[in-house]
Amino acid sequence: MRAELCWHAPLAITGLGVSFPLIWTLLTSFRAPNAIFEIGPSPVSAANYLDALTLFPIGRLLLNSLVTALGVTAAQLLVAVLAAYAMLSLGVRSRRLVLGAVTVSLIVPLQAMVIPQFLIATGLGWRDTYPGLIVPQLASCGLAVLLMWEHVRSLPADLLGAAAIDGARPAETLWYVVLPQLRPALGAVGILVFITTWNEYLWPALVAPSPENTTIQQGLALFDNQEGGNPGPLLAASVLACAPVIAVYAVFSRRITAAFLRAGRR
Template identity: 30%
Template sequence: MKQPRQRRLRSRLSTASIYAVLVAGAALTLAPFLLSAMTSLKSARQLAHEPSLALPDPVTLDSFRSLFSEHSFLTPLAVTAQVTLVVLVVQLTCSILAAYAFARLTFPGRDLLFWVYLATMMIPQVATLVPLYSIMVSAGLRNTFWGIVLPTLLGSPYAVFLLREYFRGIPEDIVSAARIDGCGPVRVLRYVVLPMSRPIIATLAVITIVAQWNNFLWPRVITSGEQWQVLTVATAALQSQFNGNWTLVTAATTIALLPLIVLYLLCQRQIVSSISLTGFK
């Protein structure tokens, strides 16, 4: 009788320890975001005279009003949304077509071309920054919308790799049945492969949106002024201009964070489904 009780006790202690570690990790991860949101709801006077962890009392939205009324924060928000939408649609389209060709079509040098393309993931962004900037300046695309989006528009090695592996996991019998029914490569992609790949496409859409929404280095290099300023660059400029007014800076970061939180809540089931289906555990 003592052994089963000891085993149950050890099992409960082990489970409790695991949950304690997970809770601690979640707290450490979420704490900066919660602190930023709390700070954005405080007045500058309250932030200066009270501890940082004190709750906002009273809650004020003055920092948010100031962002849109005095600092034209709506323009970077609109520019970031446009850049993200265009890159999402075009990059996903190009990545799907390339991944389908690498996974399901046969042509000379297919595998070699794929691995060479995949090897470009190993090149750090800073190594191509100066040549890419020179190309954009020569093409007259500095400080333009297309100058921001073109470097990431025509596909992503990571997206192509992930989609290729997923497409290769689709049963060959289903694809063969579609071909017997008279479907060509385009119709197989449209009516068979894409409907079965919604989870992984949704996951890549979320990854692409987050990457473009948070992109800082390239927009900072290729643009100047406020006309094509994205959220990250606008927030960094705001921080340098108003270094003492942290309520204004945290209000900007909170606004930038909210759309991503909503996006994750809407797509979390698709993300979990894609992880389980692709075998990444």
């Protein structure tokens, strides 16, 4: 009992410290506008949320973030699954070269690729568009490829061999044999990519500067500039921006942990 307490007490204190800013933001967002800076109890008020919804296009920004995050997640999962499955048919040397190249792509800061990506997106006329927000972010799919490869290579060789003996083509093996085994991994990697894309700030700020076409993270910065003297609506908008990510993680957190623990045991 004492040993468990020694482990759980520091974790609880750390968790409380990490979550304190979010708790403070949530509680303060429900204060009356004239009681934001007061210490002590305050009547619950939804005025800040009404201001956030009426003074700024929060709904449009959330929609843009949702479409972007889902688009990037779907595209990265497609690339990761196809790349991991293709590496099964490569030789040892070729596979090492591919994995080395993918690993190097993780070392290169994404900020180093911003200028060429911005020039290409501008040349294609993708500024203030969903393709401009989604396609360039595929450059960060290296982590998804490595995570998916760890799961693909752990599949039993007898399972793939049996599919080949039954006459299944590679595409059929991928669809009917490999993908059903990868459902937990697809969910876990997809959630990680979704959360990362949702929180992306730099690229939307460059390629989608218009308030009606950008994402919620950049929109909060614009909201801060317009409502700098009134932090209540900004806090309410921040809570609305965090709510989808918190909901996704709360529902699927066990799936994330279980998928990677299963891969580690294999």
